[in-house]
Amino acid sequence: MTISLASAVSRLGTETAFDVLAKAKAMEQAGRDIINLGIGQPDFPTPDNIVQAAVKALLAGHHGYTPANGILALREAVAEDIGKRRRCTVSPDAILIMPGGKPTMFFACLLFGEPGVEIMYPNPGFPIYESAIRFSGATPVPIPLHEETGFSFSAEEVLAKITPATRLIIVNSPANPTGGVVPRREIEILVTGLERHPHVAVLSDEIYSRILYDGVEPVSFLEFDSIRERLIVLDGWSKTYAMTGWRLGYSVWPKAIIDKANRLSINDHSCVNHATQWAGIEALTGPQGAVDTMVAAFDERRRVIVDELNSLPGFRCVNPGGAFYAFPNITETGLSSRQMQDRLLEECGVAVVSGTSFGAFGEGFVRFSYASSVDSIREAIARIRAWLPTAV
Helix, strand or coil, X not given: CCCCCCHHHHHCXXXXXXXXXXXXXHHHHCCCCCEECCCCCCCCCCCHHHHHHHHHHHHCCCCCCCCCCCCHHHHHHHHHHHHHXXXXXXXXXXXXXXXXXXXXXXXXXHHHCCCCCEEEEEXXXXXXXXHHHHHHCCEEEXXXXXXXXXXXXXXXXXXXXXXCCEEEEXXXXXXXXXXXXXXXXXXXXXXXXXXXXXXXXXXXXXXXXXXXXXXXXXXXXXXXXXXXXXXEEEEECCCCCCCHHHCCEEEECCHHHHHHHHHHHHHHCCCCCHHHHHHHHHHHHCCCHHHHHHHHHHHHHHHHHHHHHHCCCCCECCCCCECCEEXXXXXXXXXXXXXXXXXXXXXXXXXXXXXXXXXXXXXXXXXXXXXXXXXXXXXXXXXXXXXXXXXX
């Protein structure tokens, strides 16, 4: 007898960065010297004041369940932080505390997606967007991100793709994998245009909103009142506070659907780790110097990696405006994105991620994470420079 699985399982994609990480770790264990520029994880430790807040919470007995939407003190801290950084007012009752960012993506797609529905998403973009859309039964409609505009999108191009079947548009700025930042003007045009399409909701993934360069100010969809009642905003602690393994995120929901999102939380994970939530409060309300230090280090690494990549034959790399990813064009090398990913790891000991891992429009590109030291970046590029003449 052969077991049968639901057809939806076959529609699930994956996040190739974790596959590359696993292979790189296996090669390291076998004795290879690997420089990992693949995984999107800060190489900084979680600041000590945040760690100590979690320890204090555990010692104080915060071991039990919490409300599914998170402890009130954390939701109040999130609301206050949003007010300071995004210059808008959000009620703690509109906030759900989540175990990371991905549950918000899945919840949004499950709430809006079904057969016959279209959901728009950035391409190249974070691979879980397309995976979650397909899993829901909806049709994924890619929003092309253009190298010549720094991997922003054209708001008019997005608006032109809207049909009566469109229910949700996913936006990510600053973006993974490109580091692209959507200019305020494009967001304003999109928001104004959406007034003609009241049936369309927006999921704005703003997880990298604190990691911006060259004095660029973050733009949040929360600033625009006309969209608030059909807007979901995703953010969290993983990138900003080097808390990837803590699995702590949050989302802001419209009044009309937050109860349904909260019910999904109850069905899915009950609640978020209790002590971790107290660590989240300390992260938001405590000293912010560690964040400034990390962003300054990322900025230095950004300048180094872009200069180094542009010095390689067959590579060209636009300057990322945010996050900690470079997304060079490699078409002139003659290698496909997957060939470049696999050969750099196997022949150079440098882990990167194929652009096609982030959608079909990622062909001809690879993602380098510069959440690693300047010395590691320089050594990785030196290896690639020495290897290229024999590889292409």
